[in-house]
Amino acid sequence: MLADTFYRIFLEEERYKIYLMGLGNTLCIAVGACILGFLLGSVVALLRIAPKNNIVIKIFDYIANLYVTVIRGTPVVLQLLIMYFVVLQFMNNIWEGVLVAIITFGLNSGAYMSEILRAGIEAVDKGQMEAGRSLGFTWGQTMRKIVLPQGIKNALPTIFNEFIMLIKETSVAGYVAIVDLTKAARNVTSRTFEVFGPLLIVAIIYLILVLGLQQIQKIMERRMKQGD
Amino acid sequence: MIDVKNLKISFGSLEVLKGIDEHVSKGEKVVIVGPSGSGKSTFLRCINLLETPTQGEIWFDGQLITDKKCDINKVRQKMGMVFQSFNLFPHLTVLRNITFAPMKLLGVSKAEAEERADALLARIGLLDKRLEYPARLSGGQKQRVAIVRALAMQPKVMLFDEPTSALDPEMVKEVLDLIKQLAEEDMTMVIVTHEMGFAKEIATRVLFMDEGKVLEKNNPKEFFENPAHPRLKEFLSKVLNA
Numbered sequence: 001m002l003a004d005t006f007y008r009i010f011l012e013e014e015r016y017k018i019y020l021m022g023l024g025n026t027l028c029i030a031v032g033a034c035i036l037g038f039l040l041g042s043v044v045a046l047l048r049i050a051p052k053n054n055i056v057i058k059i060f061d062y063i064a065n066l067y068v069t070v071i072r073g074t075p076v077v078l079q080l081l082i083m084y085f086v087v088l089q090f091m092n093n094i095w096e097g098v099l100v101a102i103i104t105f106g107l108n109s110g111a112y113m114s115e116i117l118r119a120g121i122e123a124v125d126k127g128q129m130e131a132g133r134s135l136g137f138t139w140g141q142t143m144r145k146i147v148l149p150q151g152i153k154n155a156l157p158t159i160f161n162e163f164i165m166l167i168k169e170t171s172v173a174g175y176v177a178i179v180d181l182t183k184a185a186r187n188v189t190s191r192t193f194e195v196f197g198p199l200l201i202v203a204i205i206y207l208i209l210v211l212g213l214q215q216i217q218k219i220m221e222r223r224m225k226q227g228d
Numbered sequence: 229m230i231d232v233k234n235l236k237i238s239f240g241s242l243e244v245l246k247g248i249d250e251h252v253s254k255g256e257k258v259v260i261v262g263p264s265g266s267g268k269s270t271f272l273r274c275i276n277l278l279e280t281p282t283q284g285e286i287w288f289d290g291q292l293i294t295d296k297k298c299d300i301n302k303v304r305q306k307m308g309m310v311f312q313s314f315n316l317f318p319h320l321t322v323l324r325n326i327t328f329a330p331m332k333l334l335g336v337s338k339a340e341a342e343e344r345a346d347a348l349l350a351r352i353g354l355l356d357k358r359l360e361y362p363a364r365l366s367g368g369q370k371q372r373v374a375i376v377r378a379l380a381m382q383p384k385v386m387l388f389d390e391p392t393s394a395l396d397p398e399m400v401k402e403v404l405d406l407i408k409q410l411a412e413e414d415m416t417m418v419i420v421t422h423e424m425g426f427a428k429e430i431a432t433r434v435l436f437m438d439e440g441k442v443l444e445k446n447n448p449k450e451f452f453e454n455p456a457h458p459r460l461k462e463f464l465s466k467v468l469n470a
Contacts, residue, residue, distance in 0.1 A: 125313075125315070127311055127313050127315035128315060128317065130278055130311065130315065131309075131311065131315035131316075131317070131374075132317075133278065133301075133304065134276060134278065134304055134307070134308075134309035134311075134378075135304065135305070135328075135329040135333070135377075135378070135381060136301050136302065136303075136304040136305035136329065136333050136381065137301065137329070137332070137333065138301050141332070145328075145332070146317055149319050150318065150319055153319070
């Protein structure tokens with residue numbers, strides 16, 4: 001009975017390929033969004049930390065502020081719907097919307113990462129900036145070569161956490177016809193009329209992913225402690 | 229070499245420096261002493277504009293560095309600074325800490341920068357630590373590395389901001405000895421310190437600051453033996469008899 005169910009939801013008509021595709025898309029969205037979010041978050045964090053000594057930086061800082069407020073103040077599903085059906089609708093057909101999802105989740109996580117990075121950078125002793133400046137480095141040089149490497153190191157465990165969150169958050173991508181892991185389970189259900197089985201399989205896959213990543217995180221943190 | 233004219237600085241409504249006029253000639257070793265909160269560190273940090281003065285002029289090598297058009301980064305290359313809390317770069321090895329600025333800012337080649345760094349490290353007896361990270365050094369070792377990091381830029385003047393205040397008592401001497409050596413090599417120096425014996429020994433001139441003003445300046449002998457200002461007398465009686 002159990003074996004029969006498993007056969008139907010996983011093996012029959014090579015259904016495991018549906019899960020695999022879903023897993024591939026989920027990972028693709030999470031990794032892409034994480035990279036985009038990190039780059040965006042770095043820029044925003046720097047803008048918010050930079051000395052506000054000219055009008056251009058002030059304007060950009062204002063925009064950055066607005067961005068963080070809007071992203072953090074609205075649900076990610078809503079952002080996804082707006083991006084998919086309005087802002088980026090011309091991209092819907094490329095990669096079945098995966099690209100739209102990467103951009104949306106990247107924009108979303110950029111707002112959170114900017115705060116994570118800002119906290120990490122601000123935790124670097126201000127004597128580091130002074131030491132760099134006293135040697136003759138500019139603010140930008142000192143930031144890039146001295147403060148940022150330490151700030152990112154401070155922020156790394158939390159950024160990794162953000163990545164783990166992203167993997168789970170992308171489960172709403174099914175809202176806009178992207179076959180991520182969760183949507184894959186729904187697709188199997190619609191073919192086999194089995195509800196619980198596919199959801200259970202997907203839950204186990206998420207769990208394995210997250211547990212594996214947490215393991216990597218632990219190893220990473222242990223390594224970093226040795227460097228101190 | 230350094231000319232300070234009517235230097236004033238306020239943090240909000242608090243006036244920390246209330247008009248300082250000072251001249252430091254080449255080869256001078258000026259030591260600044262005074263109670264905490266007297267503005268002596270702020271004064272030192274104004275000299276390389278780590279603090280921006282609210283008013284007044286600072287000239288260095290014939291250049292008005294408080295002028296907006298002056299490229300302060302270029303000027304700072306010629307002014308070494310040593311901090312109370314060392315501020316070594318923890319993510320770089322001792323060697324990289326020293327070679328970093330000369331390579332990036334002066335365009336010195338890696339080989340030459342490392343050769344010079346090794347010579348400096350050999351001088352302070354830490355050549356075997358060249359590939360260690362700062363976290364593996366003692367406080368005194370860190371501060372000596374911080375001093376040679378500043379020296380690697382071949383500065384014209386060295387600014388010391390309480391270089392021994394964060395050290396264990398038994399490490400103070402190794403740092404002071406290094407500073408003394410530099411003094412003997414005729415480096416121009418401005419030093420903020422609480423070490424009175426050291427001040428007496430190496431200073432060509434001692435300044436006493438309190439409440440944002442220089443209340444007395446004299447050669448060390450007169451300064452310590454015949455203090456004129458009542459506030460200085462009180463200060464010396466407290467610190468020397470402690």
